[in-house]
Amino acid sequence: MANVTLRNVRKTYTGGFEAIKGVNVDVADGQFCVLVGPSGCGKSTLLRMVAGLETVTGGEIDIGGRVVNQIEPADRDIAMVFQNYALYPHMSVYNNMAYGLRNRGMAEAEIKTRVEEAARVLELSAMLERKPRQLSGGQRQRVAMGRAIVRQPKVFLFDEPLSNLDAKLRIAMRVEIRKLQRRLNTTSIYVTHDQLEAMTLADVLVVMNGGQVEQVGNPLAIYEKPATTFVASFIGAPPMNLMSTRPDEIKSQLGGAAGEAGIVGIRPEDFVITDQTPAGGVALPLTVEAIERVGAETFVYGSREQEDQRVAATPGELPPGEIIVRIPGTEAPAIGQKIRVAAVRQKLHLFSGDGRKRIEA
Ligand SMILES: Nc1ncnc2c1ncn2[C@@H]1O[C@H](COP(=O)(O)OP(=O)(O)OP(=O)(O)O)[C@@H](O)[C@H]1O
Numbered sequence: 193m194a195n196v197t198l199r200n201v202r203k204t205y206t207g208g209f210e211a212i213k214g215v216n217v218d219v220a221d222g223q224f225c226v227l228v229g230p231s232g233c234g235k236s237t238l239l240r241m242v243a244g245l246e247t248v249t250g251g252e253i254d255i256g257g258r259v260v261n262q263i264e265p266a267d268r269d270i271a272m273v274f275q276n277y278a279l280y281p282h283m284s285v286y287n288n289m290a291y292g293l294r295n296r297g298m299a300e301a302e303i304k305t306r307v308e309e310a311a312r313v314l315e316l317s318a319m320l321e322r323k324p325r326q327l328s329g330g331q332r333q334r335v336a337m338g339r340a341i342v343r344q345p346k347v348f349l350f351d352e353p354l355s356n357l358d359a360k361l362r363i364a365m366r367v368e369i370r371k372l373q374r375r376l377n378t379t380s381i382y383v384t385h386d387q388l389e390a391m392t393l394a395d396v397l398v399v400m401n402g403g404q405v406e407q408v409g410n411p412l413a414i415y416e417k418p419a420t421t422f423v424a425s426f427i428g429a430p431p432m433n434l435m436s437t438r439p440d441e442i443k444s445q446l447g448g449a450a451g452e453a454g455i456v457g458i459r460p461e462d463f464v465i466t467d468q469t470p471a472g473g474v475a476l477p478l479t480v481e482a483i484e485r486v487g488a489e490t491f492v493y494g495s496r497e498q499e500d501q502r503v504a505a506t507p508g509e510l511p512p513g514e515i516i517v518r519i520p521g522t523e524a525p526a527i528g529q530k531i532r533v534a535a536v537r538q539k540l541h542l543f544s545g546d547g548r549k550r551i552e553a
């Protein structure tokens with residue numbers, strides 16, 4: 193059991209590229225921490241530094257009260273599960289799990305106890321004599337987990353362990369990993385670019401962007417109060433609608449810092465189709481451009497009227513003028529129809545004009 197603390201961790205690759213620009217994260221003993229962010233933001237780099245597979249350019253990595261910067265991977269008491277978990281094809285499931293322990297010179301009796309216990313937890317007991325090719329993708333993934341579990345490490349590190357699986361199996365394995373982690377109570381750091389996986393697995397969510405941490409916290413707290421427009425549009429699907437707003441509007445509608453243009457964010461589910469304008473809230477006329485029915489709910493894509501084209505030019509957001517509205521059920525307006533949507537004051541998120549700061553009104 194161990195906490196993991198990253199203090200101002202930096203990584204510059206040979207050639208001068210700065211992949212990690214000073215990261216601070218504190219994972220308490222037994223917690224499940226998820227690093228999430230777009231491709232190339234530095235998630236794997238950071239995880240590999242914790243594992244000892246990359247050198248640390250600056251700062252400190254502390255596992256269980258011990259700075260491990262100079263400690264060999266094998267001596268860090270961690271176990272890592274990768275996307276490409278590469279089981280040994282010629283070895284049985286049992287031997288795949290036993291391999292690392294034998295390398296450490298552990299007695300066969302102890303190995304047997306550990307492998308059988310891991311197999312029981314992972315529901316692989318009936319498959320110990322099979323070869324990897326005789327297993328399904330999900331079963332192979334569980335063997336890879338088993339290899340990590342038998343080590344009884346202080347910390348599990350996962351790098352996109354589910355991304356090779358099909359959608360249904362991903363969800364099943366996601367639930368399994370979380371149950372397993374609760375049972376074993378082992379501190380874990382898990383990397384994914386999938387915000388839904390991140391939301392559902394994390395005790396502590398770390399949203400990364402361009403080698404830096406954008407926000408750290410409880411996943412629902414981040415969903416409810418994203419600190420930047422990047423987090424607002426990355427966490428939640430479909431993404432939050434973001435619109436630029438004039439200083440006078442901020443002042444009159446939101447009572448925030450006047451004199452500066454800002455960005456207003458509204459989640460798709462916080463809009464309702466109505467002709468009313470809620471006091472202090474926002475109402476927009478829209479022309480319906482597209483409808484997506486996904487069963488329990490429907491996504492309405494609308495374009496805003498000309499006089500309402502005040503869209504933030506921050507990258508990674510909605511195309512200019514497009515608004516997504518999420519309504520329950522399957523009943524929806526027709527394409528081409530003009531509608532009005534509104535959101536109440538409490539559902540508005542306000543950010544500084546550059547999107548870097550949340551403003552609490
Ligand atoms: N060995 C290396 N030398 C130089 N640059 C590297 C090296 N490894 C990674 N990078 C760069 O560092 C940045 C972060 O890479 P990293 O693999 O950590 O991203 P990631 O967040 O894991 O992305 P993905 O979701 O695609 O796996 C990228 O811009 C990448 O090109």
Ligand SMILES: [Mg+2]
Nearest residue numbers: 235236237351
């Ligand atoms: Mg990666």
